[in-house]
Amino acid sequence: MTRIAVCPGSFDPVTNGHLDIIKRGAKVFDKMYICVLNNSSKQPLFTVEERIKLLQESTKELHNIEVESFSGLLMDYASQKNANAILRGLRAVSDFEYEMQITSMNRILNEEIETFFMMTNNQYSFLSSSIVKEAAKYHGEISELVPKPVELALKEKFKSPAH
Ligand code: PNS
Numbered sequence: 713m714t715r716i717a718v719c720p721g722s723f724d725p726v727t728n729g730h731l732d733i734i735k736r737g738a739k740v741f742d743k744m745y746i747c748v749l750n751n752s753s754k755q756p757l758f759t760v761e762e763r764i765k766l767l768q769e770s771t772k773e774l775h776n777i778e779v780e781s782f783s784g785l786l787m788d789y790a791s792q793k794n795a796n797a798i799l800r801g802l803r804a805v806s807d808f809e810y811e812m813q814i815t816s817m818n819r820i821l822n823e824e825i826e827t828f829f830m831m832t833n834n835q836y837s838f839l840s841s842s843i844v845k846e847a848a849k850y851h852g853e854i855s856e857l858v859p860k861p862v863e864l865a866l867k868e869k870f871k872s873p874a875h
Contacts, residue, residue, distance in 0.1 A: 717741040717797040717828070718790045720749050723763045724756045725862045726770055727844055729836035733801035736830060738774045745793050746771070748781040757845055757869060770859035787822040798827040803837045 719737055723730060723746075737744055748763045758766070760781045767779045782789040790798060798818065800811060815827045832839075839857055847854050848866035855863050 713796075714743065715741045715797065716793060716795045717744045717799045718747050718786070718793060718795045719744055719799045720747045720786050720789075721800075722751045722754055722756065722841065723748050723767055724754065724758050724841050725763060725844070725858065725865065726767050727836070727839050727841055727858050727862070728856075729801065729803065729832050729839040731770060731859060732833045732836055733799065733830050734771060734777065735774065737799045738777055741797065741799070742776060744777045744799070745789075745795065746777055746779045747786070747789055748779070749786055749789070750783060758865070762865065766859075766862050766865055769861040785821060787818050787825060790825050791822060795825060798825060800827060800829050801832045802829045803832045803839070 717737060719734055721730065734746060746767055748760055764779050764781055771777055802811060818827060844854055844857055849870050
């Protein structure tokens with residue numbers, strides 16, 4: 713059986729925490745689709761195209777992954793891709809309730825596709841796209857937290873005093 717997973721998220725933008733999960737997931741699954749989806753409770757900084765490009769640039773060395781976007785339900789995307797798994801990262805207990813809610817909803821939508829969780833490396837347990845954007849907005853040092861293309865893109869976004 714070919715093990716196909718979807719690793720979904722807003723990825724606004726991708727951080728080293730996401731990359732840790734993506735790299736480890738790519739070792740477990742035969743094929744993994746990284747899917748940029750819309751989270752209706754978030755207002756994105758980067759366009760979907762920018763987020764895809766940053767993910768592609770940051771995962772060049774991984775040969776069994778593809779980066780795409782989808783504007784509907786995650787489970788519809790996953791079944792279109794014949795995926796048997798969803799992969800999500802868990803950082804701390806605070807992630808649990810939200811993840812349990814969307815996983816339960818996703819199971820109602822499609823019970824054939826299992827969701828798997830991977831604990832993020834401790835080093836990144838505090839890290840989120842939001843906290844990185846906050847630091848970058850005020851020109852804080854973020855080079856240890858995000859891949860190089862993201863660091864440059866954030867510097868570009870926040871270079872004008874308009875933000
Ligand atoms: O990185 P995030 O913001 O935690 O990712 C959340 C995301 C984008 C995976 C989630 O909001 C999602 O799956 N959105 C697509 C719509 C959907 O299928 N929602 C869940 C069931 S209602």
